[in-house]
Amino acid sequence: MLRFVFTKTARYPGLEVEHNQFLRSLRTLFVNIKYRGVRRTVLGLLAIVCAKAGLPILQDYRFYRQNLLESGIDTDGIVEREALDIPEERKASAQRYEASSENEFRHILEKLNIDCSAYRFIDYGSGKGAVLAAAARYPFQSVTGIELSGELHQTALQNIEELTRRGRVRAGDIISIHGDAASYRLPPVPHVIYVFNAFGPDILQGVLDNISADLAEVREPIYFLYNNPMHHKLLELSPEFDKLSNAFGGKWMVFARPAKY
Ligand SMILES: C[S@@+](CC[C@H](N)C(=O)[O-])C[C@H]1O[C@@H](n2cnc3c(N)ncnc32)[C@H](O)[C@@H]1O
Structure with missing residues (x-):
């Protein structure tokens, strides 16, 4: 089996733990489907793709916006x-x-x-x-x-x-x-x-x-x-x-x- 192993990630610079990127993404997808359902997970993925392409559509389905809409709480941003x-x-x-x-x-x-x-x-x-x-x-x-x-x-x-x-x-x-x-x-x-x-x-x-x-x-x-x-x-x-x-x-x-x- 192909093994994608990195010692650092772009999102978490400095994290020196070895990880299998493929299995990690698969697990994240599974957990999103489990807690958010298929529809919102797919819309969330599309929202990320749109944001990366510079198209500000489907923004409400991005993680923090969903939180704000569903729970009324602001945990947004960096x-x-x-x-x-x-x-x-x-x-x-x-x-x-x-x-x-x-x-x-x-x-x-x-x-x-x-x-x-x-x-x-x-x-x-x-x-x-x-x-x-x-x-x-x-x-x-x-x-x-x-x-x-x-x-x-x-x-x-x-x-x-x-x-x-x-x-x-x-x-x-x-x-x-x-x-x-x-x-x-x-x-x-x-x-x-x-x-x-x-x-x-x-x-x-x-x-x-x-x-x-x-x-x-x-x-x-x-x-x-x-x-x-x-x-x-x-x-x-x-x-x-x-x-x-x-x-x-x-x-x-x-x-x-x-x-x-
Ligand atoms: C990556 S954020 C995590 C936020 C939250 N725990 C979560 O998981 O959503 C790290 C937080 O630690 C806070 N922090 C840094 N040094 C701290 C310290 N010595 N005592 C308390 N908080 C600290 C930062 O201000 C920042 O808000």
């Missing part, structure tokens, strides 16, 4: 690192804002097959709250995001208000916190942790150290979903976490800290 309203000393480590794919997130979470009602969910570097909105569809005890940019945090607050107004929330409290991921301390209860290419290894190591200290007494398993896992080696080297799986051709990695008995 905010480059230089344009983020964050402290200067954090700029070297921070990554640009860009929303996760809701479909990929749902696929990974459903594959975990856990009882969400026994967990809190946390997104480090939560931006406008795209993943908070996706996680809010599951019965987590709470869904919390920590975001360093005040502007993105304000948009997240509006999005949470809109989701709640539309009754699209199954989780308990949905919270966006304006702050630094490195300073956030977790309550000692079971967590599903999420990071999508938010910051460099310095901050990630601080986050991992806090997780380890704060959840030391938690006996249940802890899950760490890592999207675009640029610094996966830190988790692989961690004595606490085991790698459960690679998904989307290595664009996602799932780690777990086993139950303590």
Whole structure:
């Protein structure tokens, strides 16, 4: 079988994970059909082709426009690192804002097959709250995001208000916190942790150290979903976490800290 292997992708420069581009595209297509249906997936693909050809038609079917239309939430666009309203000393480590794919997130979470009602969910570097909105569809005890940019945090607050107004929330409290991921301390209860290419290894190591200290007494398993896992080696080297799986051709990695008995 033909094997298309790259070590970097144009969309995620710097991601050094090897992946099979063909299988990755096939998986993405399957997941889109599963969550969006055939019609909207085909229209979405046509919208991308039209946009690439400079034809501004079918725009409503592009991912973020669909989100805006369906859920009333704005998770649109890319905010480059230089344009983020964050402290200067954090700029070297921070990554640009860009929303996760809701479909990929749902696929990974459903594959975990856990009882969400026994967990809190946390997104480090939560931006406008795209993943908070996706996680809010599951019965987590709470869904919390920590975001360093005040502007993105304000948009997240509006999005949470809109989701709640539309009754699209199954989780308990949905919270966006304006702050630094490195300073956030977790309550000692079971967590599903999420990071999508938010910051460099310095901050990630601080986050991992806090997780380890704060959840030391938690006996249940802890899950760490890592999207675009640029610094996966830190988790692989961690004595606490085991790698459960690679998904989307290595664009996602799932780690777990086993139950303590
Ligand atoms: C790629 S975006 C991910 C957004 C969101 N998690 C999602 O998946 O849709 C990364 C976010 O991390 C934020 N960020 C960067 N450094 C941070 C830090 N030290 N503490 C909290 N947030 C940070 C950025 O402002 C940006 O919004």
